[in-house]
Amino acid sequence: MMSEKSRQNKKQSIEEKLIEDLNSILDATVNYQTERRLWVNIEPDLIVETCTKAYELGFEHLSTISVTDWLDKGKLEVTYHLWSYTHNHLLTIKTKIDRKKPKISSLNSIWGGNAETCERECHELFGVDFKGNPNLTPLFLEDWEGPPPFLKDFDWREYVKKEMYDQKNPREKVYFEVRK
Amino acid sequence: MITKKKVMKKIVKSVWVFNWFNSCGFTEIVPVVGSRWDMERFGLVAVNSPRKADALFIAGYQTPKSMKRAQQIYEQMPSPKFVFALGCCTMTGGMYWDSYNTVKRIDDYLPVFMYIPGCPPRPEAIFDAVHKVVVHVDELPDE
Known part of the structure; x- marks a missing residue:
């Protein structure tokens, strides 16, 4: 029987190895946030590359895409939540784009329709332009004429x-x- | 001679209802269908197609997108038809009065026959409203 302590140690070592792997493969610093949650900050140009690498590493499920508006810094922060069924870890990829010209590459080459719908929502609510998304029509706000709400x-x-x-x-x- | 009253009398014997419910409006009005309040004892039947319906019940807050669908449903219903607006959110936006995406005046979109206030209205209020339609038909001039 494995004792509780040794089990925890084993769990920790697996986690450390995963963070090391991610650090070397994604070429960025992965932060341990809480249990089973990892954060990584990257440049917006690298988003497709990083997500492809993360996908190949086992982070196969795109949970959601969210946007945070940092008004005083003049930035929009786009956040991608990726879940891995093999590692049972949530990888959060964060990237900051310019608030006045919010442009970022679409991820529909990796996740197809799933990414497309998430991006449609971010497009109508925050006005983020996802380059390469063929269908950025309004999702909920039909006939909306005001600014991104x-x-x-x-x-x-x-x-x-x-x-x-x-x-x-x-x-x-x-x-x-x-x-x- | 076929008068309006004669036609209406046949309809109000059994009002067939098509429901257009958003959000909490649905869960709050569902007890009306259930055995405790049982709307079928008054001849109210929830139907599955707007083409069979005499009345359209609208509940829950409405958005411009959902209102478009409600209008399509209304267009498909045969005349004579009635629209009932159930609850504050449907009528005025309710607690979402300052939201950018709720309908503030439902009468801009559909001719509402009766407003039933409440958050949500009690089942008794709905039965009272339908009863008022029956009384209204009884009071129509027979000409």
Whole structure:
């Protein structure tokens, strides 16, 4: 019987080996975040290359793509969550792109329709242009004419008051009295 | 002579309903179908095609995208047809009043026959609303 301590030691050594492998193959510094979660920061040009390497290493499942808006730094952070069924680890690949011209290569060469749908969502909510994605049509926001709504400098309450409510309407007058 | 009242009388004996439910609207109104409140004892039947329906129940907050589908359903229903808006979110956007993607005035999209307020409306409120339709038909002039 393996004792609890030796089992933990074994688990740790497997994890360390995985981080070493990733460091050498991805050519970047992989950080141990919490148990079974690894983070890596890379340059935006290397995204397809890094993801291909990670895919070959066993990170086969693209869980989701998310975007964070860093307004004060002028950057959009695109985050890719990859899960590996062989290693049981979540690899989070983070990359920062320019906020004014958000462009990044599409991953549909690796994950096909799965990546395509995630990218469509990020495109409509944050305005990120995924180069190489053939279908960047709106997913939820049909007929939307305003700016990408999830950007932090878009005040949607002001937008809604201006576009959708009428101050002269007695029923809707109350919405204009709501403070920020 | 076929009058409006005669036609309507036949329909309100059994109101067939097509449901267009979004989000929590669905889960909150489902008890109406179940055995406790049992809408079938009033002749209300949930049907699977808009072509068989007399009434369209809309519940839950609506987005412009879902409203387009609701309009398509409404167009497919045979006349005479009624639209019931159930709940605050459907009528005014409710707690999502400042969201960029909810419908604020449902009457811009569909001719609503009756608004049933509540979050969600009680099953009794829905039965009351349908009863009001029956009374309305009874009060129609027979000409």
